[in-house]
Every structure is written in C-alpha cells, then in structure tokens.
Amino acid sequence: MNFFRTVFSSFKIQLTSSLYRSVFVTCILVNPMFYVFLLYMMYSSKNENIGNVIILGSGLTTIWSSICFSSAGDIERERRGGTLEYLFASPSNFNLIYLGKVLANTLLSISGFIISFIIATFILNEPPVLANPIYFTVSFILTIFSFITFSLFLGPLFTLSRNSRAFINSLDYPIFILCGMVTSLDLLPGSLKIISYSLPPTWGISLLRESANGIENYSNFFVNSLILILIGLIYILISIVLQRKIDKQARISASLGVF
Template sequence: MRGLRAGFWFQWMTFRARIGSVTILLAIPFYVINFLSIVEVSGRTDLYAAVVLAPALSGIWSVALALGANSITSERGHGTLELIVSSPASVKAYLWGRMLASSAVGLLAFAESWLFAIAVVDLPPVIWHPAWFAAAIVGTAFATVSTSALLAAIAALSRAPDAQQNFLNYPIFVLAGIFTPVALLPVWVHPVSRLIFLSWAADLLRATLSPNAPTNPWLQLGAVITLGAIAFASGGWLISMIMTRLQKTGKLIAG
C-alpha cells in the first residue's frame, strides 16, 4: 500500500505542476460548446446526452493517455526509474498508483463536462437509470486504469512512444463512437470498435440517459469489465517483464 499511495500522490503532484495536463481540462468547455452547436443547428436536441458524454469520455481518455500512459518512460527520462526499482517499495504498486491517480483526474473531466453543460444550457440531462449509470462509471474507471497500465508498458517497449500517443488520441474518439454511436459507423469498423472498452461504455452511458429501458446492459457492462480485465492482466505481466529486464540488463528494450 505504501507504493500505491506514493505513486498516487506523485502523479497528482505531477498533474498540478504540468500545465500541459491542466490544458486538457481547460479544453473540455470548448468541446461541449462545439458539440452543442452541432446538435442545435441540426435541430437534434435528442442528442443532448451525447453532447454531455462525448467531451466527458474524451477527457477521461485524454488525461489517462497524457498522464498514465507515459509514466514509465517519463520516470526513465528523468533518471528516477532505476531509483524506484532499487527501493524497498513495490514498483508495480507505485506504477498502479500513478495509473489510479490519472484516472481520478480523468473523472474530474467527466464532472467538468457535465456541470458546464448544465450551466450553459437550460436542459439538464436526466439519469433515468442511476444504477446502470453508476455501474458504467465504475467499470469505465477500472478499464481506464488497466488500459493506462498496458499502454504505459507498450510505450516503454516502443522506440517511438510519442507517435503511439498521438495515434491513440483522436482516432480512438471516432473508433470508440464517443459522439457518433458505433452502430452509425461503417460496418467494417465495428469489429475494431468493439475491441475498445470506450465503445461499450459510451453505449451504456447513453442508454442510461434515455427513458427507455437499456438494451443489453449486462452485455455492455460485461464487455467493459472484460476488456479492462484483459488489459489489467496484460499490463501487469508486461510491467513485471520490464522491471525484470531492467534489473538484469539495465535496459527497457532489447538492442
């Protein structure tokens, strides 16, 4: 637990110190206004839920990608990774703490989008199915933490982590159907979209804001948790492999 707390606290302090991290939260209101303008001009006020959820989910993902996914490479770049490995605290617990803090900051983006939308529009969204909404938020948080760990390990093994991060940002917004539901995307994209936990989370969260009973909520929630569990196991294994290699050779990647 000591390593987990240390990682969480360090990540939170990093977030406060890095202006680049704060700008992600500053951009959320502009996303809300842009999406709101689209639905207002088209006369589709029935898509108001998407206006609220799209910036919220994109904020969760962007923060996790910016803070959590580069945690190992940033430690190595600052010359502190070796010190962490040689410390008595659990390295994996420390890194998981950083991922957890990143996801917590991402949830701030979710709340910010929600509150800003309510403040500027006299049409507050109604959560018709609060139990499913809460379950979707918890499942999304778990999957985000797990995916951040997996991406952090992959970035550490990559020779071009910055290129990976750029690819995994805006393209994921489209593939995951954050604003435009996956059902409206080309059919050939669907198999790829369904490998992204955000696509299932977005569908379930949108369904909770409709008075109609959610369709297949157990399937959607189960998919989010399953994909999160796969990422959790894969990320944990890769991090262990990276730490073992670092202790033996002093290198993160071969060559």
C-alpha cells in the same frame, strides 16, 4: 498492506505533481470547454437529449486525454528524468507504482464531467436528463474501470517504446472514434468494429449512453456489463504478463534509459 501502501504513495505524489503541469491542467480544465461547444454545434439540431450527448462526450474525451497525455506521458518523463530505471529496480512492483499514477490522473480528469455539466446546464441551457440514475452510476463506475484497465495495458507498451511521445500524439483521436466517445459506432466499417469491441472503454461508453437515455433491454445491459468486466480482467492479466517480460528484458539489456 504493501500493495495499498505502494499504490497510495504513488497516488499521492502523482496527484500533486499533475496539478503543477500546465499540459495536464489544460487537458482537464480547458479541453472540456472546447469539446462542449464543439459537440453542441455538431449535435444541437440532431438530438433531443443534447445535454446527455455533450456532457458524456466532453467528459469521456477529457478522461481519455488525461490518461493518454499524462499517465502515458509519465513514463516518458520518468525516462527523460533518469528515474525510470530506479522505479524498475525499487523493491516495489512497478505495476503498482503505475497504477497509483493512473488512479490519480483518472480522479482529476473526472473534473471534466463537472465542467461540462456546468457549461451545458447554466450557459447552453441544456441540462442532462438521466432516465436511469442508479444504473447510470453503476455504468460510470464500470466505465472508469474500463479506462483504468486500458491504461494499465498501455503502460508496458509506453515503457518499451523510446518514442512514446509520438505514439501518444497519434493515439488520442483514433480512440475517440473507435470507442464511440463522440460518434456512433454504426458509422464505422465492420473491420474497425472488431477493434472497437475489443477495447474496454467501448463497452463502458455504451452502458453510459444506454443508462442515460433509457435501458430498453435489461438482460443485454447486464450481459454487456459482464463482458466489460471480463475484457478488463483480460487486459489486466495481459499487462501483468507484458510488464514481467519487459522487466526481465530491461534488467538484462539495461535499455530503459534515454540512451
């Protein structure tokens, strides 16, 4: 019960506070509009299922941007506000507090898919065509899981760094490319593909595209789903270990504050 109470309390507070931040509102409302038209101009003459391309690309980039600039930025805001030390020292586990923040921001960021769908369908006249709706729904849930596990892994890194804002700004677009949100992974050199396939969202995005455009090999689809879940669990385990080490070190050195 303490687990759910902590996560829900953090979720509820974050849900309210995120909607009052202009940067976050821009990420979930304005960015999808920009990405839809940008992707439309990029792929309208090259892809038959342009509706799938622009909705998935715009929606996924919106989710990542909201995670990057909000869930990660929350650590920086807590530090600047002088409350990060109190969160660490509270009886509740900091991982659960951060999980509530991530869940709230992820839920709000899904609005990017809705905005992208409306623009693509009713303005650009390019509605999506889902070849496997049921598998697409499963893939969507797994993709959200992959983003959550990735953001939980980044949490301790942002907590450790006192210059996390610069880290956030430099991390946004590389993940777009490495995870294949807007471009094919086939365009990447082999060395970068190794990094790409070590990131949970890469597998989720691949499943989404495959289920939307038509699954050719169901065995591979299920194997890739299991790989995503396994990598996600590994990221969760790493985040727990890192957070415990940082928590211990922070209590010794008292180094979580601005100074």
